[in-house]
Each structure stands twice: as C-alpha cells, then as structure tokens.
Amino acid sequence: MTQTNQTAIYFENVCYEIDGISILNNITGSFYKGKITTLVGPSGAGKSTLLKMCNNLHSPTSGEILIxxxxxxxxxxxxxxxxxxxxxxxxxxxxxxVFENIALPYTLQQKKLSEKEAISCLENVGLNPDFLYRSAEDLSGGQKQKVSIARSLLNQPEILLLDEITSALDPTSAKEIEELILKINQQHEVTIIWITHNIEQAKRVGDYTWVLINGQLAESGNSTILTESKNQRIQQFTKGVKEQ
Amino acid sequence: MTYTSLMLTLIFVFIPLILSKTLKLGLEKDTLIATVRSIIQLLAVGYVLTFVFESQSFLYIFLMVALMIVAATLNARKKGKAIKGITWKIALTLIVVELVTQGILLGFGIIPATAQYIIPISGMLIGNSMVLSILFLNRFDSEIEASREQIELILSLGGTPKQAVHNQLIQAIRASMIPTIESQKTIGLVQLPGMMSGQIIGGADPIVAVQFQLLIIFALLTTAALSSSLVGFLSYPALFNERMQMIKQNWNKR
Incomplete structure (x- = not known):
C-alpha cells in the first residue's frame, strides 16, 4: 500500500457499478492532507460518484476507501x-x-447557533451580516453558493468536497468563490477535493489533479499534468476533442 | 326492488358502452369486465353476509374482516412494491386501523357487537384506509423524487435518514389526509354520502341515517390520520441502507 502519513483519503482498486453498468473502474490513488486536488474529466466520467464516495453517500461495489x-x-x-x-x-x-440555512448542521444535531456565530459564518464567506434574516431562496446564485459553503463549514470539516461549485456562476461570483476556497484551504488547512470543468481553474487552484475518463483514472499528479501530460486521452480532453 | 327493476339498471352500463364505442375510448372491455365482476362479487358477498349474519359467529366475523384486510393489502401494495416489506407494513397498518376504530366503537358501546354493524363498518374503514395508503405512497414517491438534492444535502451534513425525509413525510401525510377533511366540509351540501342515501332509500329515519353517517365520517378522520402516518413511518426506512445512503430509485417503476 502506498499510503503515507499525509494521506487524507486513499482509494484502493475502487469500482462502482449501477445495474451492471460500470461507473468507476479500479481507481487507486491518494488525496493529500491540507492540499487542493481537482477532479477533472468529461461529463459522465464518474467524478461526482467518486466525490460522493468520499463522504459515504455512495459505497464502492469493490475495493477499499481509507479515511x-x-x-x-x-x-x-x-x-x-x-x-x-x-x-x-x-x-x-x-x-x-439565511440564518436557518447556515444553522442547519446544528439544528440536525439539536444544537443552537447563536446570532453572533451566524454573523461570523457569514463574514467568513464574505457575506454581509444584513443577509442573516433574508429569505435564502431570494439570494443570487453566488450568494447561495456562499451560504452553502458557510453551512458546510459549520461542522468544521477536515475535508471539503466541492462539486462544480462555480460552474453556474458569473465570472465575478466564480472568482469570489474561488478566492474564498483558497482562503479556507490556507487558513484552516482544510483538504479540498474540487470537481471543475474549467481546466484553467484546475491549473490555477489545484496542488494536484486527478483526470477521470470513462470511469478510469487516466492520470493523477501535480496540476502541471494538465498541460504537460504525454497521455493522449488527457491531451484530447484538455483540447476539447471527443474520445472515439 | 324487483329483479326486473334491477335488470333495467343495466341501462346505466349500456350508456358508457355506447359512448366508448362511438368516441373510440377503448373502454368497452374494461366496462364489461367491471360490470360482470361487480355483479358476481356483490352477489357472492350478499350470500356470505346472509350466512354470517344468521350464524352470528365471531369466528365468521373475524374471517370476513381478515379477508377484507388481505384483499385491501394485496391491492394497496402494488403502489409500493419496491419497498422492502411493503405487504406486512400495509397489513399492519390496516390491522391497527381496524383494532383502534372497532376498539373505540365496541369498547364504548357505540355500536352493538353484531355482524350487521361490525362487517359493513369495517369494510368502509378498511377500504378507506387502503385508498389512503395508496394516496400516501403516490404522494411520498413524488415528494422524494422532487427533493432528492435536499435529502442528500441533509444526509451529507450528518443528518439521519428520518431527518432527511421529515419534510417530505409530513407533506405526503398532509396531502393524503386533505381529501378526507375537504370532502367532510361539503358533506350534505354537495353530495349525500352513499351509506346514508342507502339507508334512507331502504326506509330508515333520515336522522338515524345521519347519526350513523356522522359515526362513519368521524371514524374516517382517524382512519386517514392513522393510515398515512403508519404507512409513512413504516416505509421511509426502506429508502435507505444501513450506511445511511439513499437507495431508492422509484417505487412504482421497479
């Protein structure tokens, strides 16, 4: 086993099938503590399934995951x-x-979130405290994403999984969210696993990258593989050429 | 009513048959099957009831009620056949509904403990409970499908399966109870209930007919609340596995 002390999550020969259809095939690799690893690959490559396995919303059909x-x-x-x-x-x-949404993790644990704590959560994600008692459904896409991140952070997670959190946002909001995630990673040393379709973003934010293609881990390593990989499938993917 | 008069009521079957044929609705076969089945089933039940009423044996009363519960369970379970253990969950619900309602009616001496009262009232309440269970399962299924993201969100934040589907469960229970409550608001204004109409046509005092109808509609409220709540709380765990993962695809389509 190639696991090191720095490993936050380790996948060993992980496979996942639904109704006999293979979604993930023999995935082996590590996500490192305190680092940002981006997951990139075409739609349907199995990225979201892999992400949801990290917090046990799905279980592998075979193989092992270590936390x-x-x-x-x-x-x-x-x-x-x-x-x-x-x-x-x-x-x-x-x-x-917004308050009720941010407090949800505490509500589920029958704990109370104070107004002061809630304001601190909002400030942490760059939202004005005036938003606290507004209807969360009336917020913009970027603001909702910030509330979502604040809500996830309330449990003080050691690992944060992000599933295309900026893909539906305008460039300004996307940049704000990106900076927020980098801040969370640096200040709280939270391990981040981030699915993105934006190759430039993956290069910009990721310490490491996993490239998933057709349920297989085509390559993993330093984010430079996105530009320097000799793997033809990765080159095709980053250039936007469809696999035959 | 004479048999000739009864034969003449078949005119009400010919009208939809002619319409179905003219408008090409394709319902002729189903209408004929429904007509034949209703004649056979009702005549059979008429003879069985005559036998049970004359015998006044509690064993036969018990067997009649058990038969109703089995038939209602087999019908209602079709709507949730993908739910693990749905048959016993619906059967248990119907048994509880029967025990609670008859327990109150007989325990407080509201009705006499005779076949003439127990069997028709059980039939109405079990039948209603069956419809309520089907309504609940349909609604709960749509609520879950429409809220998969929110359910997964709560699970992903460390919530339990019960917390994850709490809102959907409550919505489905409410939605399946509302028709019972709403129909009671207009009862007597818009329509005269079947049982009451039957009694009046049969020559009973309208006030006595109303008293029994009130008994039934109050009991139906309990039936509605118990059926949807029990089926709901017994069924939702089947949506999840022991790792608190949502396993449900679609109850009706599996």
Missing amino acids: GSLPIESIEPSTLRKKVGIALQNAPIMKGT
Missing part, C-alpha cells in the same frame, strides 16, 4: 459526514432564512 488510516465503513456515517463536508453545484437551499 486517514481507517476503512470508511468503520466510521459511523453521521460522524464521517461532519468530518467530510460537501458543497454541490446547485447549492441546495432549504426554505427559510
């Missing part, structure tokens, strides 16, 4: 999901105020 040194199935699901947070592309928002 730190522990097999993922040995960790109680609720405990794991507090440790491994996730923010999704559409930033699902619950009916109610």
Whole structure:
C-alpha cells in the first residue's frame, strides 16, 4: 500500500457499478492532507460518484476507501459526514432564512447557533451580516453558493468536497468563490477535493489533479499534468476533442 | 326492488358502452369486465353476509374482516412494491386501523357487537384506509423524487435518514389526509354520502341515517390520520441502507 502519513483519503482498486453498468473502474490513488486536488474529466466520467464516495453517500461495489488510516465503513456515517463536508453545484437551499440555512448542521444535531456565530459564518464567506434574516431562496446564485459553503463549514470539516461549485456562476461570483476556497484551504488547512470543468481553474487552484475518463483514472499528479501530460486521452480532453 | 327493476339498471352500463364505442375510448372491455365482476362479487358477498349474519359467529366475523384486510393489502401494495416489506407494513397498518376504530366503537358501546354493524363498518374503514395508503405512497414517491438534492444535502451534513425525509413525510401525510377533511366540509351540501342515501332509500329515519353517517365520517378522520402516518413511518426506512445512503430509485417503476 502506498499510503503515507499525509494521506487524507486513499482509494484502493475502487469500482462502482449501477445495474451492471460500470461507473468507476479500479481507481487507486491518494488525496493529500491540507492540499487542493481537482477532479477533472468529461461529463459522465464518474467524478461526482467518486466525490460522493468520499463522504459515504455512495459505497464502492469493490475495493477499499481509507479515511486517514481507517476503512470508511468503520466510521459511523453521521460522524464521517461532519468530518467530510460537501458543497454541490446547485447549492441546495432549504426554505427559510439565511440564518436557518447556515444553522442547519446544528439544528440536525439539536444544537443552537447563536446570532453572533451566524454573523461570523457569514463574514467568513464574505457575506454581509444584513443577509442573516433574508429569505435564502431570494439570494443570487453566488450568494447561495456562499451560504452553502458557510453551512458546510459549520461542522468544521477536515475535508471539503466541492462539486462544480462555480460552474453556474458569473465570472465575478466564480472568482469570489474561488478566492474564498483558497482562503479556507490556507487558513484552516482544510483538504479540498474540487470537481471543475474549467481546466484553467484546475491549473490555477489545484496542488494536484486527478483526470477521470470513462470511469478510469487516466492520470493523477501535480496540476502541471494538465498541460504537460504525454497521455493522449488527457491531451484530447484538455483540447476539447471527443474520445472515439 | 324487483329483479326486473334491477335488470333495467343495466341501462346505466349500456350508456358508457355506447359512448366508448362511438368516441373510440377503448373502454368497452374494461366496462364489461367491471360490470360482470361487480355483479358476481356483490352477489357472492350478499350470500356470505346472509350466512354470517344468521350464524352470528365471531369466528365468521373475524374471517370476513381478515379477508377484507388481505384483499385491501394485496391491492394497496402494488403502489409500493419496491419497498422492502411493503405487504406486512400495509397489513399492519390496516390491522391497527381496524383494532383502534372497532376498539373505540365496541369498547364504548357505540355500536352493538353484531355482524350487521361490525362487517359493513369495517369494510368502509378498511377500504378507506387502503385508498389512503395508496394516496400516501403516490404522494411520498413524488415528494422524494422532487427533493432528492435536499435529502442528500441533509444526509451529507450528518443528518439521519428520518431527518432527511421529515419534510417530505409530513407533506405526503398532509396531502393524503386533505381529501378526507375537504370532502367532510361539503358533506350534505354537495353530495349525500352513499351509506346514508342507502339507508334512507331502504326506509330508515333520515336522522338515524345521519347519526350513523356522522359515526362513519368521524371514524374516517382517524382512519386517514392513522393510515398515512403508519404507512409513512413504516416505509421511509426502506429508502435507505444501513450506511445511511439513499437507495431508492422509484417505487412504482421497479
């Protein structure tokens, strides 16, 4: 096993099938502690499935996933999901105020979030405290994504999973969210696994990159592989050429 | 009613048959099957009821009620056949509904403990409970499909399966109870209920007919609340596995 002390999540020969259709095939690799790893690849490559496996929303059909040194199935699901947070592309928002949305992780644990704590959460993601009692559904896409990130951070996760969180945003909002994630990574040393379709963004933010193509890990390593890889499939993907 | 008069009521079957043929609705076969089945089933139940009423044996009453529960369960489970253990979940719901309602009616001496009262009232309440269970399963299924992201969000934040589907469960229970409540608001104004109409046509005092109808509609409220809540709370765990992952695809399509 090639696992090191720096490994936050380790995949070993992970396969995933639905109704006999292979979604992920023999994935082996590490996500490193405190680093940002981007997951790139064409639509349908299995990126979101892989991401959701990291907080046990899906389980492998075969193979093993280690969180730190522990097999993922040995960790109680609720405990794991507090440790491994996730923010999704559409930033699902619950009916109610921004405060109620941010407080959701505490509400689920029958804990109270104080107004002061909530304001601090908003400031942490660059939202004005005036938003606290506004209807969350009325916010813009970028603001909803910030609320979603603030909500995920309330559990103080050690690992944060991001599923195309900027793809539906305008360039200004996307840049703000990108800077926010970099800040969270640097200030709190949160391990980030980030699915993005934007190759430039992957190069900009990622310490490491996994390139998934057709359910297989085509290559992983330093983000420079996105420009320097000799792998023809990766070159085709980064140039936007469809696989035959 | 004479048999000749009864034969003449078949005119009500010919009208939809002619319309179906003229408008090419393609419902002739189903209409004929429904007509033949209703004649056979009702005549059969008429003879069985005569036998049970004359015997006044609690064993036969029990068997009749059990038969109703089995038939209602087999019908309702079609709507949730992908839910693990749906048959016993619906059966348990119907049994609880029957025990609670008859327990109150007989326990407080509201109705006499005779086949003439127990069997028709059980039939109405079990039938209603079956419809409510189907309504609930349909609605819960749509609620879950429409809220998959929110359910996954709650799970991903460390919530339990019960917390994840709480809103959908409550919405589906409410939605399946509303028709019962709404129909009771207009009862007597828009339509006279079947049982009450039947009693009045049969020569009963309208006030006595109303009293029994009130008994039924109040019992139906309990039936509605119990059926949807019980089926709901018994069914939602089947949406998840032991790793708190959502496993449900679509209850009706599997």
